[in-house]
Amino acid sequence: MSLPTESSTVGTDTPWSELGSLMLPAYAETWAMVGIVMVLVIILGGTMGLALFNTDRRGIFPHAQSHATLSWIVNMGRSLPFLVLMAAIIPFTKWVTGTTIGIWAAVVPMTIAGIPFFARLVQNALNDLPKENLSVGLVTGGSPLQIIGATQIREALPALASAITLNTISMVEYSAIAGTIGAGGIGYLAVTYGYQRFDMNVMIATILALIVTVQIVQFLGDRIARALARP
Amino acid sequence: MIEIRQLHKHYDTAQGRVEVLKGIDLNVESGSITAVVGPSGAGKSTLSHCISLLEKPSSGQILVDGKDLSVLSGKALRAERRAIGTIFQNSALLRRMTVAENVALPLRNLGVIHHEMEHRVAELLARVGLADRANSYPGELSGGQRQRVGIARALALRPRLLLSDEATSGLDPESTAQILELLASLRTDLGLAIILITHEMDVVRHIADRVAQLDGGQIAEYGELRALVANPKSATGSKLLPLRPDLVPAGYDFALTVAYRGNHIDPSWISKLGSEHGATVALLGGSVEAHHEGTLGRVEIGVSGINKERVIEVLDGWGLHATAHSHALGSAAINYETRIEVKV
Numbered sequence: 001m002s003l004p005t006e007s008s009t010v011g012t013d014t015p016w017s018e019l020g021s022l023m024l025p026a027y028a029e030t031w032a033m034v035g036i037v038m039v040l041v042i043i044l045g046g047t048m049g050l051a052l053f054n055t056d057r058r059g060i061f062p063h064a065q066s067h068a069t070l071s072w073i074v075n076m077g078r079s080l081p082f083l084v085l086m087a088a089i090i091p092f093t094k095w096v097t098g099t100t101i102g103i104w105a106a107v108v109p110m111t112i113a114g115i116p117f118f119a120r121l122v123q124n125a126l127n128d129l130p131k132e133n134l135s136v137g138l139v140t141g142g143s144p145l146q147i148i149g150a151t152q153i154r155e156a157l158p159a160l161a162s163a164i165t166l167n168t169i170s171m172v173e174y175s176a177i178a179g180t181i182g183a184g185g186i187g188y189l190a191v192t193y194g195y196q197r198f199d200m201n202v203m204i205a206t207i208l209a210l211i212v213t214v215q216i217v218q219f220l221g222d223r224i225a226r227a228l229a230r231p
Numbered sequence: 232m233i234e235i236r237q238l239h240k241h242y243d244t245a246q247g248r249v250e251v252l253k254g255i256d257l258n259v260e261s262g263s264i265t266a267v268v269g270p271s272g273a274g275k276s277t278l279s280h281c282i283s284l285l286e287k288p289s290s291g292q293i294l295v296d297g298k299d300l301s302v303l304s305g306k307a308l309r310a311e312r313r314a315i316g317t318i319f320q321n322s323a324l325l326r327r328m329t330v331a332e333n334v335a336l337p338l339r340n341l342g343v344i345h346h347e348m349e350h351r352v353a354e355l356l357a358r359v360g361l362a363d364r365a366n367s368y369p370g371e372l373s374g375g376q377r378q379r380v381g382i383a384r385a386l387a388l389r390p391r392l393l394l395s396d397e398a399t400s401g402l403d404p405e406s407t408a409q410i411l412e413l414l415a416s417l418r419t420d421l422g423l424a425i426i427l428i429t430h431e432m433d434v435v436r437h438i439a440d441r442v443a444q445l446d447g448g449q450i451a452e453y454g455e456l457r458a459l460v461a462n463p464k465s466a467t468g469s470k471l472l473p474l475r476p477d478l479v480p481a482g483y484d485f486a487l488t489v490a491y492r493g494n495h496i497d498p499s500w501i502s503k504l505g506s507e508h509g510a511t512v513a514l515l516g517g518s519v520e521a522h523h524e525g526t527l528g529r530v531e532i533g534v535s536g537i538n539k540e541r542v543i544e545v546l547d548g549w550g551l552h553a554t555a556h557s558h559a560l561g562s563a564a565i566n567y568e569t570r571i572e573v574k575v
């Protein structure tokens with residue numbers, strides 16, 4: 001993708017015919033970021049959500065103190081606006097990835113913001129399950145892992161699919177915000193072309209791309225959740 | 232044989248210690264159904280959780296064939312708890328699993344190999360009369376069918392004891408009858424020990440062999456159902472066969488509750504009291520129930536023209552157990568209220 005230079009002419013709209021070659025690589029970058037982040041968020045945030053639920057009263061290992069600590073950490077992660085979080089952890093991002101720009105530099109703050117968000121969504125999904133599920137898991141001789149697998153994750157799958165949908169949409173949004181610090185993706189296009197160079201066509205194309213993306217993600221997410229639901 | 236010995240359970244709450252179970256002793260023999268009845272808050276569910284090993288008793292033992300399961304935890308507990316099958320109030324099936332998968336859950340948890348599992352599940356579903364619903368989801372079944380799946384799941388690991396906490400509450404009478412019939416057949420065919428925790432006296436009256444009345448965390452009354460009903464002094468007996476007396480007519484000297492059992496009940500003793508002993512007898516109320524071991528009955532009569540000790544002696548000679556009421560007759564209000572109270 002071509003970077004704007006000092007010599008760029010302010011206010012020149014990229015012709016519609018060239019938008020494709022400009023947008024597609026950026027769009028792919030956006031999805032690369034969101035994809036990597038969602039894998040990490042589902043694994044780490046999911047684990048955290050399971051830990052939140054299972055240390056609570058209805059969990060396998062109720063432990064008020066551990067639960068309160070976990071909950072406090074999650075709240076802390078959720079309390080910072082993404083832009084602030086992103087700026088605040090730049091040293092950490094640099095330490096992890098060796099850089100502060102590009103896809104990988106965006107993945108770190110997005111993952112850190114996504115984990116507590118997803119953890120709460122998972123916790124809510126599990127809280128909505130019948131409270132007898134734990135007893136069922138125990139009296140049928142389940143080990144903790146079997147109980148988590150059969151009576152928690154599997155039973156909550158439709159709600160978890162919805163949680164993943166919601167989280168993915170948030171991450172698409174965050175990736176656009178990350179664009180402001182040079183993360184790449186269509187957010188970066190919007191900032192460099194649309195904002196800094198008043199390129200109206202890129203701006204419109206970016207907005208359309210985001211709208212369509214969110215609609216499609218939500219549509220697919222709803223379809224999957226419905227397919228997972230049982231009578 | 233399941234023995235519960237001196238079971239205590241307390242909870243430490245912000246308001247201090249709450250003693251919920253205060254020394255429960257209960258023996259449940261194989262091939263018999265013991266009903267645990269009691270008012271709300273008596274500790275029935277707490278007892279049920281302790282027996283199903285979901286909660287650790289504060290002290291006491293739960294012995295299955297002499298082995299105390301209440302002290303186990305972790306892997307050992309998981310291995311031994313298969314001796315106890317639990318049926319839940321609302322069946323508590325996993326909603327995203329088919330009927331067959333729900334029944335297979337205990338087998339899968341214990342690592343039973345696949346083809347054996349399929350065979351066993353088919354056998355269990357046939358046992359509860361749902362062989363044709365293996366691939367349905369719980370949401371497609373009626374409450375009674377779901378509960379039968381719950382029973383099949385509880386039976387999967389061939390338990391010694393089947394524990395049911397309010398398994399029929401919330402079911403319509405027909406489904407309740409089916410469930411009870413199923414439990415009764417499991418008692419007989421598989422020789423299971425069954426503990427039936429319930430607040431529904433109808434359920435108890437139909438299938439229980441023994442009854443324990445739980446009150447304030449203690450067993451207030453315990454015995455064979457037939458003995459309790461046949462004992463006119465038994466409070467549990469009067470709850471099992473509540474009398475619905477007409478208003479007591481004035482002019483009778485005293486009232487008696489007469490209990491009897493047998494395969495058929497000959498009511499001629501009432502007229503015989505009059506013709507052979509010169510008594511005047513009014514039938515105030517009665518209740519007769521079929522039980523799997525024979526008929527149970529209780530009637531209440533108002534009597535005059537004969538003295539109380541004599542009539543009890545006469546009835547005793549005929550194999551009928553009678554007890555006199557302490558309250559005075561001629562006061563319909565008192566009598567009626569007493570009955571209402573008894574029927575709780």
Ligand SMILES: Nc1ncnc2c1ncn2[C@@H]1O[C@H](COP(=O)(O)OP(=O)(O)O)[C@@H](O)[C@H]1O
Nearest residue numbers: 242244249251270271272273274275276277278
């Ligand atoms: N976890 C608990 N903490 C404190 N008190 C409890 C707890 N569980 C039950 N109790 C108390 O024990 C008593 C008996 O409850 P329960 O066993 O549910 O009775 P039942 O099933 O006979 O209605 C109630 O007074 C209830 O408040």
Ligand SMILES: [Mg+2]
Nearest residue numbers: 272275276277
């Ligand atoms: Mg209860």
